[in-house]
Amino acid sequence: MTDLEALGQAVKRAQYRNHRTMDAALRDLGVSLVQWDALRAIDRLPGASGHDLATETFQSDQAFGTLAARMEERGLIARTAGRGRRIEHSLTEAGRAALEGGRDRAAGVLDELFAPLDTDERATLLRLLRRLTEQER
Numbered sequence: 001m002t003d004l005e006a007l008g009q010a011v012k013r014a015q016y017r018n019h020r021t022m023d024a025a026l027r028d029l030g031v032s033l034v035q036w037d038a039l040r041a042i043d044r045l046p047g048a049s050g051h052d053l054a055t056e057t058f059q060s061d062q063a064f065g066t067l068a069a070r071m072e073e074r075g076l077i078a079r080t081a082g083r084g085r086r087i088e089h090s091l092t093e094a095g096r097a098a099l100e101g102g103r104d105r106a107a108g109v110l111d112e113l114f115a116p117l118d119t120d121e122r123a124t125l126l127r128l129l130r131r132l133t134e135q136e137r
Contacts, residue, residue: 018113025105031098035076036106038067039091039099042077047088071095 023033041056054064071077076095082088114122
């Protein structure tokens with residue numbers, strides 16, 4: 001019988017390792033993993049509201065709003081008025097450059113992080129994790 005507590009800890013440990021390694025790889029680009037994740041979400045969902053982006057990046061609306069304000073101050077994103085009280089988000093040239101630079105870094109980091117698994121094991125892990133999280137969609 002599998003120790004589910006140990007399984008949960010192993011998933012958390014893998015996630016922590018991923019975050020730590022990605023943060024370090026992105027640091028010299030001048031962005032954190034949280035900021036890069038926000039850039040990816042804005043790129044995937046152009047014109048999205050802060051609420052939609054908060055949900056996409058696993059943050060509260062307030063936390064995402066604070067993050068977005070800092071990123072706007074740094075010139076990484078632009079926020080404009082949408083319909084009603086909606087604020088829409090888009091990437092600036094600097095934000096797009098950070099996003100693309102981060103993608104280059106992420107490819108190497110993720111390759112290294114998943115190196116212990118062969119192609120079939122990676123596919124199996126992805127399939128299993130998607131099955132565990134499909135209820136969230």
